[in-house]
Amino acid sequence: MTAMTRFGSRLRTALALAVVATVASVAGAAAPASAIMGGTTSGVLRGQVNIWVNYGNTYACTGILIGAQWVLTADHCVPDDPNTIRVWVGDRRPKHGQQITVRGWSNEFKRRDAALLELSWPVQNTQNVVRFNAGPSLLKAGVTVAVRGWGGEYPNGPIPQSLKVCSMRVGASVVDQMRLDSGDGTPMKGDSGAAVWQGDLVQGMIITGNELNDAIALQTSVLAGWIEAVSGIKGVRT
Structure with a gap:
């Protein structure tokens, strides 16, 4: 099991527990996140x-x-x-x-x-x-967000010729992180650092993912x- 897989597994478990307990504690450094697989070519550049x-x-x-x-x-x-x-x-x-x-x-x-x-x-x-969210409000589970990045279009694939965008749904949200479940696409390697958008406001930043069906993002409110x-x-x- 890779460091990225171990980290993502621990973080997803902590976030799942946080939905019930409302608190989570996650240790360790994040490994690189994945690139956008699926999704569409973005018609706009937003920061x-x-x-x-x-x-x-x-x-x-x-x-x-x-x-x-x-x-x-x-x-x-x-x-x-x-x-x-x-x-x-x-x-x-x-x-x-x-x-x-x-x-x-x-x-x-x-x-x-x-x-x-x-x-x-x-x-x-x-x-x-x-602009980015400085809190104190956090995105709630079930909210749809957008992610734009230049990550690969499939695992270990080349980067796209133009910026891509996909929609995702907040699966769980705690004070410092949120788990995003795949919508019409999934972040891939090279999408680390990509903004998590709700409307015209950045709510988070992609840091890791399993390159299959979810990704983990930091809340900008905790970084503000x-x-x-x-x-x-x-x-x-x-």
């Missing part, structure tokens, strides 16, 4: 950026543009040396639009699988910047204080 490592030669993850110079993504996507990262913004096609290097990064102090990338200069089109402390960016209180 998504594609993140490349190895000086822009290797696709890594999806990210969320939360400020003109700040990207939220999964911590496991970030190499030790931020100088090797290249972020592409402003286009649904991977490696198109504006290419920006990274000045530095910060990971979430409680060791959740979240990181902030500080871009070396601001993006050209600030209309791509998106850290995001503001590092970047000065405030989320939307709900």
